[in-house]
Amino acid sequence: MSKRVIKVELSEWGIDRAIKELEKFKRDFITACNELLKQLTGHASNAAKMSLLAYSAVYTSHLYDNIANNTHVSLEEGKRMGIVRADAVDENDHAYAAYVEFGTGIIGSGDHPQADAVGWNYDINGHGESGWWYLDPKSTTYSDEGEVASGWHWTQGEPAKPFMYNAYMEARSEAPKLVARIFARL
Secondary structure, three states: OOOOOOOOOOOHHHHHHHHHHHHHHHHHHHHHHHHHHHHHHHHHHHHHHHHHHHOOOOOOOHHHHHHHHOEEEEOOOOOOEEEEOOOOEOOOOOEOHHHHHHOOHHHHOOOOOOHHHHOOOOOOOOOHHHOEEEEOOOOOEEOOOOOEEEOEEEEOOOOOOOHHHHHHHHHHHHHHHHHHHHHOOO
16 A cells, blocks of 8 residues: 655645545545455455365355355445355255355364364264264155155265355455555555
């Protein structure tokens, strides 16, 4: 960011001129902050979506689309913020984005760099090496008697796919470059 020098002549006219220059600088600075917020939020949103694709974690477009639909920028004075949120739910209204992010069971344990910091618990039901069976509603078939014929799957969990953590790290890395480019215009 370049230095802006405002010279003040010690007269009523000079002080009025300096105040006008400061007010213009304030407007320009707020505009630059808003632009930084928009670009950084957009960058983080795109990074989260690209990370999902890189992990092949897009089984349906629901989580990917959820990120796009939950990316917002508020420029309201005093409440400026950029939000990139992943809170997708499945067809049974179960939230699952966190399970994709942090992983599950003994397979996911230790894969996410922030799991301990946020208090994420693995294998909460104590399945361990035995794993567990679950019924996948998308692949379930029924016999003529109405019994489940297929659709049961066994697992020990899923590895973490830290798409939001990666998005944060990418945005954090990109921020200094954006700051330098945007604020160079001031």
